[in-house]
Amino acid sequence: MFFRLDRISKISVTLVSLLLSSSFAHCADVDARAEVAAALYAASATQAAFERVSDTKIRAQRKEIEQLRSKVGTSAAQTANLRSELSSKEEKYVAELAERDRAYDAEISIFRGSVQDIASTPEGAAALARYNEGGEVSALTILDDINKARQKARQKRDLIEEAADIRQTATLALDARAKGKVTTDQAVARFEEVTKLDPDVSWDWVELDRLYQSAGRLSDARTAAEHAAATARSERDQEVALSEVGDVQEEQGDRAAARVSYQKSLDIGEKLADRDPGNMDWQQDLAVNYGRVGLVYVQQGNLAAALTYYGKSLSIQETLAARDPGNTDWQKDLAVSHSKVGDVQRLQRDQAAALASYQKSLDIAEKQAARDPGNMVWQRDRSVSYSKVGDVQKLQGDLVAALASYQKSLDIAEKQAARDPGNMGWQRDLIVSLAHFGTASGERSYLQRALDLALPLKKSGKLAPADVKLIDALQEALAQ
Numbered sequence: 001m002f003f004r005l006d007r008i009s010k011i012s013v014t015l016v017s018l019l020l021s022s023s024f025a026h027c028a029d030v031d032a033r034a035e036v037a038a039a040l041y042a043a044s045a046t047q048a049a050f051e052r053v054s055d056t057k058i059r060a061q062r063k064e065i066e067q068l069r070s071k072v073g074t075s076a077a078q079t080a081n082l083r084s085e086l087s088s089k090e091e092k093y094v095a096e097l098a099e100r101d102r103a104y105d106a107e108i109s110i111f112r113g114s115v116q117d118i119a120s121t122p123e124g125a126a127a128l129a130r131y132n133e134g135g136e137v138s139a140l141t142i143l144d145d146i147n148k149a150r151q152k153a154r155q156k157r158d159l160i161e162e163a164a165d166i167r168q169t170a171t172l173a174l175d176a177r178a179k180g181k182v183t184t185d186q187a188v189a190r191f192e193e194v195t196k197l198d199p200d201v202s203w204d205w206v207e208l209d210r211l212y213q214s215a216g217r218l219s220d221a222r223t224a225a226e227h228a229a230a231t232a233r234s235e236r237d238q239e240v241a242l243s244e245v246g247d248v249q250e251e252q253g254d255r256a257a258a259r260v261s262y263q264k265s266l267d268i269g270e271k272l273a274d275r276d277p278g279n280m281d282w283q284q285d286l287a288v289n290y291g292r293v294g295l296v297y298v299q300q301g302n303l304a305a306a307l308t309y310y311g312k313s314l315s316i317q318e319t320l321a322a323r324d325p326g327n328t329d330w331q332k333d334l335a336v337s338h339s340k341v342g343d344v345q346r347l348q349r350d351q352a353a354a355l356a357s358y359q360k361s362l363d364i365a366e367k368q369a370a371r372d373p374g375n376m377v378w379q380r381d382r383s384v385s386y387s388k389v390g391d392v393q394k395l396q397g398d399l400v401a402a403l404a405s406y407q408k409s410l411d412i413a414e415k416q417a418a419r420d421p422g423n424m425g426w427q428r429d430l431i432v433s434l435a436h437f438g439t440a441s442g443e444r445s446y447l448q449r450a451l452d453l454a455l456p457l458k459k460s461g462k463l464a465p466a467d468v469k470l471i472d473a474l475q476e477a478l479a480q
Contacts, residue, residue, distance in 0.1 A: 031080075032119040034087045035128040039115045040108060041065065041090040042132065049097045049104035058100075061093045118143065163198035170194055174207065177420070180376045184214050185422040195227070202231040202241060209244050213251060216424030216462030222248040239268040239285060243292060253465040255299055262292045280320060284330060287316035291340055298344065307344045313337050328368060335364040335381055339388065346392060355392040361385050376416060383412035383429055387436055394440055406437040424462050427453065428470075435474060447477050 040046060050058060068086045098105035118124040124143070131139035170190035176182035191208040198204070205228035212221035225248050229241035246261030266289040273279070273286040294309035314337040321327070321334040342357030362385035369378040390405030410433040416423075417430040431450045438446030451474040457463040458471060 030122065030125040030129050031083060031087075032125040032128075034083050035125055035132055036112070036115050036119050037087040037090040037094075038132045039128060040094045040112055043108065043111055045104060045107045045111060046094060046097065049101045049108075052104075053097065053100045058093075058096065061089070061096065065089050065093060159197045163194050163201075166190060166197065167194050167201075167204065170207070178377050179374045180416075180419045183420045183422050184211055187211055188215060195224075199227070200231050202228045202233060202237045205231060206240060206244055209248065213248065214423050214425050216457065216460075216464070218248060218252050218464065222252065235268050235272060236282070236285065239265050239272070239289075242268070243289065246292060250295075251464045251466065255296075259296045262289070262296060265289050266293055280323070283316055284320055284333065287313040287320070287333065287337070290316070291337065294340060294344075298347070303344050303347055307341065307348075310337065310340045310344060314341055328372075331364055331368055332377070332381065335361040335368075335385075338364070339385065342388065346395075351392050351395055355389065355396075358385060358388045358392060362389060376419070379412050380416055380426065380429065383409045383416065383433065386412070387433060390436060390440070399440060403437070403440050406433065406440055409433045410437050424457065424464075427457060428463075428467060431470060435470065435477075439477060444478060447474055450474055451478065 050062065065086065068082070068089060072082050072086055094108060098108055115128065119128050127139045127142045130142070170187065170193075173182050173187045173190050177184065177187045188208070188211045191204060191211060195201075195204050195208055205224045209221045209224035209228060212218070212224055222245070225241060225244040228244055229238065232238040232241050242261050242265035246258045246265065249255070249258035249261060266286075269282070269286040269289040272282045276282060290309045290313035294306045294313065297303070297306035297309060314334075317330065317334040317337045320330045324330060338357045338361040342354045342361065345351075345357060346354035362382065365378055365381040365385050369375065369382055372378060386405045386409035390402045390409065393399075393405060394402035410430075413426070413430040413433040416426040420426055431454050434446045434450035434453070438444065438450065451471065454463060454467075454471050454474065458468060463471075
């Protein structure tokens with residue numbers, strides 16, 4: 001499984017950019033201060049105040065401003081000094097009126113706040129310039145559009161911030177789920193809320209896809225995986241998303257499509273690993289991809305090719321695990337690699353080699369589970385490893401040892417399934433464990449219980465197509 005480097009870190013997001021029309025191409029040339037001063041000077045409130053308190057000084061100021069405005073408007077130079085001088089005189093004129101008229105002072109203060117806010121952005125300042133030039137109607141239309149865009153941006157920002165808060169809780173829910181304290185359905189609900197509020201984060205869709213797979217909701221899982229691919233912002237994100245799409249396609253029985261998705265993911269993984277051989281995370285991704293392609297060859301019956309790819313994966317995982325023995329993700333992937341190699345060896349009828357590989361996988365799981373007894377992921381790995389060890393022991397004719405291994409697998413699977421009934425992976429593990437123990441021991445009650453668990457899952461559509469054969473095998477065994 002691919003993993004996040006920092007699950008609980010805040011995920012950076014990019015807010016929606018305001019799309020401006022070509023009319024704002026000259027925004028950089030607009031002097032915001034000058035446009036604010038011009039708007040205040042030309043405001044209807046300013047004109048009304050002038051008429052109320054007009055005297056020789058105020059009239060002289062106004063005449064001087066009008067003369068200067070004429071120069072700025074017609075002068076070929078239109079120098080910055082002239083504009084600055086005009087703005088200063090307009091500001092002084094408005095301040096003089098405000099000192100003489102308290103009602104105007106209050107009114108113009110509110111107007112000033114609005115105008116300054118409009119001019120605080122380049123596009124707003126440009127619209128204000130158009131307003132001041134006599135294009136009030138078109139300027140107001142533009143400002144309306146800007147306000148709508150800002151409103152949408154604020155709404156998007158609020159949703160993203162809300163999603164960030166819930167994402168932190170959802171990430172903790174994943175950890176609690178691994179400890180058996182939170183069910184799959186509870187974790188699903190949280191990530192559904194996150195993706196609803198902020199649907200543009202690829203990793204959220206990856207997590208939701210994996211949860212859906214665990215819940216047996218394969219159609220939803222495929223949709224989530226496809227969303228992960230569509231929202232991928234980097235090559236690595238695309239690599240992970242494609243592998244997730246392939247996993248769901250595999251579960252749905254669409255193996256041809258899964259092979260294509262896995263190969264695309266591997267192509268990206270090899271390119272990234274070649275680009276930076278020292279990046280251990282990319283090496284780990286490459287190892288996971290080799291394992292998925294190895295599965296494709298197993299399904300095709302090309303065991304030699306499968307063992308080659310599984311071997312490549314195992315070699316990388318051994319290197320990573322040796323470099324950082326405390327990295328539990330890498331330890332888990334190493335255990336999985338040993339188990340997959342064992343699967344091929346068993347198909348090749350090399351039971352001794354298969355048992356050795358399964359035992360290595362089991363040893364890692366046992367060691368990690370001893371360090372973290374409450375971790376349900378490691379407990380599940382123990383259960384699967386015991387089951388595979390039992391399979392080989394049975395083939396070797398050591399039925400006593402096989403039954404002991406199956407019993408250990410079953411004990412763990414019973415606890416797992418009881419803790420999280422909505423986790424279809426754990427329900428399947430229980431069915432398989434019951435079937436193995438029942439077949440090896442000859443006790444029909446275990447087979448019947450396995451069938452009783454499998455049939456409702458098939459009816460509800462939560463049993464993967466690839467697992468339907470379990471029902472046929474159980475029914476056949478009971479018939480005998």
